[in-house]
Amino acid sequence: xxxxxxxxxxxxxxxxxxxxxxxxxxxxxxxxxxxxxxxxxxxxxxxxxxxxxxxxxxxxxxxxxxxxxxxxxxxxxxxxxxxxxxxxxxxxxxxxxxxxxxxxxxxxxxxxxxxxxxxxxxxxxxxxxxxxxxxxxxxxxxxxxxxxxxxxxxxxxxxxxxxxxxxxxxxxxxxxxxxxxxxxxxxxxxxxxxxxxxxxxxxxxxxxxxxxxxxxxxxxxxxxxxxxxxxxxxxxxxxxxxxxxxxxxxxxxxxxxxxxxxxxxxxxxxxxx
Numbered sequence: 280x281x282x283x284x285x286x287x288x289x290x291x292x293x294x295x296x297x298x299x300x301x302x303x304x305x306x307x308x309x310x311x312x313x314x315x316x317x318x319x320x321x322x323x324x325x326x327x328x329x330x331x332x333x334x335x336x337x338x339x340x341x342x343x344x345x346x347x348x349x350x351x352x353x354x355x356x357x358x359x360x361x362x363x364x365x366x367x368x369x370x371x372x373x374x375x376x377x378x379x380x381x382x383x384x385x386x387x388x389x390x391x392x393x394x395x396x397x398x399x400x401x402x403x404x405x406x407x408x409x410x411x412x413x414x415x416x417x418x419x420x421x422x423x424x425x426x427x428x429x430x431x432x433x434x435x436x437x438x439x440x441x442x443x444x445x446x447x448x449x450x451x452x453x454x455x456x457x458x459x460x461x462x463x464x465x466x467x468x469x470x471x472x473x474x475x476x477x478x479x480x481x482x483x484x485x486x487x488x489x490x491x492x493x494x495x496x497x498x499x500x501x502x503x504x505x506x507x508x509x510x511x512x513x514x515x516x517x518x519x520x521x522x523x524x525x526x527x528x529x530x531x532x533x534x535x536x537x538x539x540x541x542x543x544x545x546x547x548x549x550x551x552x
Contacts, residue, residue: 280483281332282325283375283427284354285366285418286318288339289384289393290434292454292471295463300393302340311344313468314382317433317454320472321381322351324479334375338366339382361546363539365397367418370425371535377430377486378422379479384434385457386413391437392457397541401548403525404503407537408494415442416493417541421534423492430482430491433475435463448487452478500537501528502544512547516540 288300291313299310318335325333336357337345343358350356362368370378385391388404388411396405396413405412407420415438419429432442433452442451452474455465465471504510507524514521519540520528531537 280330280377281334281373281375282330282377282379282430282483283367283370283422284318284321284325284333284335284379284381285338286314286335286345287366287380287382287384287414288314288344289395290382290438290454291317292465292468294382295392295455295465296461297393300339302344307344311346312349314339315345315349316468316472317381317475318345319349319351320475321379321431321433321479322354324476325379325483326353327476328480328483330483334369336366336368336370361542363542364421364535365418365538365542366414367421370422370427375422375425375427377483378419378427379431379433379482380415380418380429381433381475383415383432383438384413385437385441386411386416389413389437389441390457391460392435392455392463393460394437398545398548401505401509401545402502402541403505405541406501407498409499410493413438413441416445417534417538419446420492420494421538423490424534428487428491430486431478433471433478445493446491448489449491450478450482494534496532498531498534498537499528500531500540501526502541504548508551509544509548512550513544515547516543
């Protein structure tokens with residue numbers, strides 16, 4: 280049994296401030312250590328549950344948060360960017376039996392600790408086929424295209440509500456209660472790790488019998504940028520349609536295409552202060 284883990288940082292126990300998520304900031308050093316511990320717990324649980332292979336995709340910021348020497352040596356590690364499938368890069372290389380999303384968070388425009396979708400400074404809201412999309416939705420859909428079901432998600436209580444509503448067959452570990460966008464009540468890192476390891480092992484025993492994506496192709500995306508100049512830039516890409524001052528649209532047959540486009544949008548946005 281092969282398991283793919285995508286690891287983000289905003290949904291980790293003990294993380295609630297932007298500076299903790301900013302590589303180079305002193306607070307990031309502590310946060311990346313907490314992230315490594317939860318990732319290792321997921322790896323441990325996966326192997327305890329019967330996994331024979333685990334691949335982890337470091338999926339925050341420059342995607343170089345996890346220090347290889349601190350990660351369970353039984354797992355392989357995908358790091359760095361750019362990459363076509365972004366947070367699930369590598370899932371297309373072979374057939375995986377399940378996807379874990381560790382340290383994830385709510386969608387842009389929703390309640391939750393550090394809620395955003397891909398690039399909080401550039402993307403205000405993303406709809407695909409008329410549905411609000413967060414990172415969990417986008418990457419669950421990308422995994423589904425590869426035949427890989429979503430088995431486990433970890434994060435705060437607001438994302439827990441989202442997963443319960445839209446993916447009722449998927450296991451969830453709640454590691455903190457959102458008080459505000461930048462305030463949370465977390466369980467201890469040790470308690471989070473124990474809960475994640477247990478849930479990871481259990482999730483492999485009862486894979487979902489229903490689809491774990493909200494989407495089917497073709498995909499019609501509408502993205503609201505945080506300011507008009509970003510929509511100006513996004514509209515330079517062939518095939519992107521401008522709908523209003525801050526909204527652009529694009530249609531694709533594959534989630535991989537949309538994910539690559541969103542990555543390109545994010546890079547373009549980085550040219551603006």
